[in-house]
Amino acid sequence: MPRPPAQTDLAVLGALSLAPMSGYRVRQEIVSTLGHFWTESFGQIYPALARLEARGDVGRDDAGRFTLTPAGRGRLRALLQTPPEIGPPRNGLLLRLFFGREAGRRTCLDLLAETEQEVTRRLAGLAETRATLDPTDPDERYALLTLSAGEHQGRATLAWIAETRAALESWPD
Amino acid sequence: MPRPPAQTDLAVLGALSLAPMSGYRVRQEIVSTLGHFWTESFGQIYPALARLEARGDVGRDDAGRFTLTPAGRGRLRALLQTPPEIGPPRNGLLLRLFFGREAGRRTCLDLLAETEQEVTRRLAGLAETRATLDPTDPDERYALLTLSAGEHQGRATLAWIAETRAALESWPD
DNA sequence: TGCTTCATGTAATAAGTTACATGATTGC
DNA sequence: GCAATCATGTAACTTATTACATGAAGCA
Missing domain, CATH: 1.10.10.10 (Winged helix-like DNA-binding domain superfamily/Winged helix DNA-binding domain)
Structure with missing residues (x-):
């Protein structure tokens, strides 16, 4: 079964x-x-x-x-108490960037711009949810911890995008 | 078809x-x-x-x-040039932490510790791969960008873990 | 009355992993 | 010669989504 x-x-x-x-x-x-x-x-x-x-x-x-x-x-x-099941990694953006040489710098920059918008939207959504939660409620305190994880991830992605954009623009084509 | x-x-x-x-x-x-x-x-x-x-x-x-x-x-x-397909989010750690009240602080801290180890292992793997790449090779430069993304994500997760651990330990039970 | 939301469920479809079967090559 | 690796493929099984069918309840 x-x-x-x-x-x-x-x-x-x-x-x-x-x-x-x-x-x-x-x-x-x-x-x-x-x-x-x-x-x-x-x-x-x-x-x-x-x-x-x-x-x-x-x-x-x-x-x-x-x-x-x-x-x-x-x-x-x-x-x-069971350990989280980890799914196989599947990051479509990085898959495309990996073959960026074939795509050209322009396409890579476009992909980064789209991702930046999406992450920004996601961060806004997190902030909106955060505003609805009460930090003193014992149940919601845990929800806030998970939101914080999303915020850390989002900010890290934005930082990486800025860095990557600068790198791409500095390369000779 | x-x-x-x-x-x-x-x-x-x-x-x-x-x-x-x-x-x-x-x-x-x-x-x-x-x-x-x-x-x-x-x-x-x-x-x-x-x-x-x-x-x-x-x-x-x-x-x-x-x-x-x-x-x-x-x-x-x-x-x-097609936009990356975004899969539905499925983060087993955050799913567990969200119901952390039911699990108890001890279990949450254990989960964080396991995750910390795993992320650290992942970062080590990235560093190992990075060492094998040549930053001047036009093909491998793109690979290095993708590795950098993983490193940013990993460091962000570690920072969030540290913050979350401190928060959990400061709460009354 | 008729529109929207609530509510339960199933069938078709999709996507992907694992395990297995099979055989060729290569190094010792 | 034999073990390990290279190589190709398939079948069974899981997991999950989407779309559909169906109907009750609330409200304008």
């Missing part, structure tokens, strides 16, 4: 640890703050909920919303 | 733009320097080569090695 995708279970159980909610809301919860660094689609969430309910990790309350059972909370805690 | 995965074609054509080589070597080429931010498996490479050969983008030389045809070079240049 196929082993269930543990990280999807983690995300679903985690969402339900905040409050009982429908599958639809689980998705919304994941999309909102968590969406900056994690996604789940309906095609994952509903089968996961069905699986978890069969296992006894989630139940239903009077209103029909999914709830986290004591067993589910235990499983969530166990999953939180 | 299913549209061929463009980024795999890009990686394969790019490898062949460096020199004619076997499919096996294409993989090795991708694994070595490019491997820090891109991967392809045999299950992708051989079908891609067959497809590209049928299209006339790659041919064979006397020794049976795959070569880039003029048409293939044109297609490579076209692909290099």
Whole structure:
């Protein structure tokens, strides 16, 4: 029998640890703050909920919303201690830049400009989310730590872009 | 008919733009320097080569090695100008940290420590690869730019870890 | 009443890894 | 001669997305 995708279970159980909610809301919860660094689609969430309910990790309350059972909370805690699964790296920008000689300097600079815009947009999104969070709420303090990670990454990318642009422009063609 | 995965074609054509080589070597080429931010498996490479050969983008030389045809070079240049496909974000560390309240401070600190080790290893790998490259070679200059991106990202992650560790330790439990 | 959002689910499709099968070459 | 590496390919399996089908609830 196929082993269930543990990280999807983690995300679903985690969402339900905040409050009982429908599958639809689980998705919304994941999309909102968590969406900056994690996604789940309906095609994952509903089968996961069905699986978890069969296992006894989630139940239903009077209103029909999914709830986290004591067993589910235990499983969530166990999953939180497992090492993150690292996916194979796939960075489309760097793939293109690697063959930059073939593309020409102009194309590389264009790619960097597009990326810069996108990262800037992403940073703005993070700032917007940050503004909605309360630094004194014990739950939201952890969310702020994850936002901070995104901000560090984004700023590092911008710094690298500036450096790379300068390098490209200084080379003879 | 299913549209061929463009980024795999890009990686394969790019490898062949460096020199004619076997499919096996294409993989090795991708694994070595490019491997820090891109991967392809045999299950992708051989079908891609067959497809590209049928299209006339790659041919064979006397020794049976795959070569880039003029048409293939044109297609490579076209692909290099396409915007990178951005995959959905999936950061297992941040997913866990987000629900850190449930996990407890101790578990979060452990996760950070593991990540720190891994990033440090990754930075060492980048430095090792950097040492093998010649900054004056026009092809390898582009490879150095991509390595630099990895170094920026890695250092940013380490800085965020230090900051996050300090924050976690300052909180009341 | 009719429009939008909420809600649940499934089927088709896509993308990619792993493991296996098979054989040629090369170095010792 | 034998082991390791080079080389090509395929089949099974995972994982995940997208699109679709369906209908209830809220509100204008």
